[in-house]
Amino acid sequence: MKAEYDLIVIGAGSAGLSVSIAMRRFGLSVLLIDRNDNRIGGDCLNDGCVPSKALLHISRQVHQARLATAYGLNLSGEVDLARVMQYVRERQDVIRAHENAQYLRDVEMLDVEIGTASFVGPKTIRINGNETSAKNIVLCTGSQPQPLKASGVEQVNVLTHKTIFSLNDLPRHLLIVGAGPNGIEMAQAFRRLGSDVTVVGHENRILSKEPPSASALLQERLAGEGINFLLSAEVKSFTDAHTAHIESADGQRHTVVFDQVLATLGRTFDYDDMNLAAAGIELDDKGRLRLNNHLQTTNQHVFAAGDAAAGAPAGERYFSHAAELHASLLVANFITPVFDKSLSYDHFSWVTFTDPEVATFGLSAKELTERAVAFETIEHRFEKDDRAVVEDNQYACMWLLVEPAGLNPLNRKVLGGTMVAPNAGELIQELILANQQGLSISAFLGKTYPYPTASKVNKAIWVEALGSNIPGVLKTAVKWLY
Ligand SMILES: Cc1cc2nc3c(=O)[nH]c(=O)nc-3n(C[C@H](O)[C@H](O)[C@H](O)COP(=O)(O)OP(=O)(O)OC[C@H]3O[C@@H](n4cnc5c(N)ncnc54)[C@H](O)[C@@H]3O)c2cc1C
Numbered sequence: 001m002k003a004e005y006d007l008i009v010i011g012a013g014s015a016g017l018s019v020s021i022a023m024r025r026f027g028l029s030v031l032l033i034d035r036n037d038n039r040i041g042g043d044c045l046n047d048g049c050v051p052s053k054a055l056l057h058i059s060r061q062v063h064q065a066r067l068a069t070a071y072g073l074n075l076s077g078e079v080d081l082a083r084v085m086q087y088v089r090e091r092q093d094v095i096r097a098h099e100n101a102q103y104l105r106d107v108e109m110l111d112v113e114i115g116t117a118s119f120v121g122p123k124t125i126r127i128n129g130n131e132t133s134a135k136n137i138v139l140c141t142g143s144q145p146q147p148l149k150a151s152g153v154e155q156v157n158v159l160t161h162k163t164i165f166s167l168n169d170l171p172r173h174l175l176i177v178g179a180g181p182n183g184i185e186m187a188q189a190f191r192r193l194g195s196d197v198t199v200v201g202h203e204n205r206i207l208s209k210e211p212p213s214a215s216a217l218l219q220e221r222l223a224g225e226g227i228n229f230l231l232s233a234e235v236k237s238f239t240d241a242h243t244a245h246i247e248s249a250d251g252q253r254h255t256v257v258f259d260q261v262l263a264t265l266g267r268t269f270d271y272d273d274m275n276l277a278a279a280g281i282e283l284d285d286k287g288r289l290r291l292n293n294h295l296q297t298t299n300q301h302v303f304a305a306g307d308a309a310a311g312a313p314a315g316e317r318y319f320s321h322a323a324e325l326h327a328s329l330l331v332a333n334f335i336t337p338v339f340d341k342s343l344s345y346d347h348f349s350w351v352t353f354t355d356p357e358v359a360t361f362g363l364s365a366k367e368l369t370e371r372a373v374a375f376e377t378i379e380h381r382f383e384k385d386d387r388a389v390v391e392d393n394q395y396a397c398m399w400l401l402v403e404p405a406g407l408n409p410l411n412r413k414v415l416g417g418t419m420v421a422p423n424a425g426e427l428i429q430e431l432i433l434a435n436q437q438g439l440s441i442s443a444f445l446g447k448t449y450p451y452p453t454a455s456k457v458n459k460a461i462w463v464e465a466l467g468s469n470i471p472g473v474l475k476t477a478v479k480w481l482y
Pocket residue numbers: 010011012013014015016033034035036039040041042043044045047048049050052053115116117118140141142143161182273274305306307308317318319320321322323353
């Protein structure tokens with residue numbers, strides 16, 4: 001480790017890896033720090049996106065195998081969770097081969113230090129008893145799961161995403177507290193692997209960051225698979241290690257006997273061991289780093305990216321690709337400060353990887369209303385789509401927020417939307433591009449989709465919307481020209 005660097009990056013998760021590798025490739029000296037070599041890759045690799053998506057992949061295979069019994073296939077036996085988790089670990093190891101300290105030193109030419117970093121001055125940190133400084137420092141220190149609070153909780157081994165992937169025995173009854181993307185993805189994975197699953201959510205619907213109609217459609221599908229939902233509800237107490245007492249907003253009480261409980265309640269922050277005060281770095285009233293939209297802390301030489309950037313005025317986004325967005329903004333501002341880019345989530349997107357997936361992009365109806373932007377919501381059910389018919393997905397649906405039809409309805413632009421469908425995260429990609437690039441709906445109408453690709457729904461929605469809305473003046477002109 002040198003005494004001075006161009007840049008120090010603390011935390012080697014999605015954010016830290018992106019910032020440090022990019023800056024090093026531009027020829028700057030970079031020190032990357034993480035607490036532990038086996039935490040490199042952060043939550044995404046170690047206990048977030050990668051293990052959860054690997055688990056969902058196996059659970060989908062199990063589900064499809066069960067569906068195939070309708071056609072004469074005989075299945076017997078139960079899922080061996082130890083083997084499933086072995087698969088999950090093997091997939092993580094594939095990624096770990098290029099996300100580890102030695103690889104980053106040898107191939108990416110980064111200085112990598114393993115230890116806990118804390119501040120001793122505005123541009124100086126201490127790690128493993130040594131001090132080092134940099135022109136700028138980026139905090140990519142992530143976030144932690146919110147703890148479950150309820151009377152008697154101390155008797156219970158409450159799992160979080162940090163521990164659930166170490167289970168070797170399939171829970172007979174898994175209680176999940178929190179109905180956000182983490183809870184809902186795990187609910188479906190474990191249900192399909194064979195557990196009974198109960199989900200308790202504070203709010204009156206699952207995935208409350210999605211439009212209500214999307215939440216409702218997914219909930220209906222999941223309930224159809226046997227997941228039990230207790231919404232507008234709260235775990236009030238645990239009377240022993242396996243018994244929870246839950247109360248709904250309407251006063252109803254439920255007792256759930258479970259063998260494992262998973263808390264998926266959102267994120268929190270812990271900067272206790274970082275001595276932020278020594279660098280003049282302030283937190284806001286929610287314990288998040290106080291940031292501006294250039295991701296700069298109250299110390300002009302210290303920045304944040306990834307989950308640690310949740311306090312930015314643009315809002316909270318806890319995603320690996322948000323970390324990537326923050327990293328590219330910081331790198332752009334470091335190397336071309338003249339442009340001084342600000343953070344915006346106007347074209348941001350995300351996917352909940354249930355089956356069906358829920359994919360959302362652009363601005364929401366609430367954001368458009370707050371900004372006084374006129375829009376219409378167009379709903380498109382997949383019931384007449386031939387691909388949806390042959391694959392029995394006619395329940396799928398999309399809702400797009402579009403500019404109101406003006407004189408030329410083909411000029412309308414897509415402002416945002418949500419799709420609930422198998423592979424919605426892939427299907428929605430061209431809508432995201434149209435939204436980002438300001439393409440009008442004529443771009444879809446002018447495209448011939450190979451039959452029967454699922455993404456043809458991105459054209460069908462406009463054909464359907466236009467069919468019933470061709471202005472009279474246009475019809476008169478057509479008749480006259482014909
Ligand atoms: C179950 C689950 C599933 C998810 N699925 C998805 C998904 O499908 N798609 C998606 O986009 N997002 C997903 N996410 C969110 C995603 O995992 C996170 O947003 C992302 O990993 C955050 O990356 P980060 O670099 O900000 O932080 P982290 O990955 O948390 O990395 C922070 C690193 O900083 C280190 N660190 C902290 N403090 C110090 C210190 N003082 N000194 C040294 N090192 C320190 C930590 O050891 C850690 O390695 C999921 C999250 C969870 C929990």
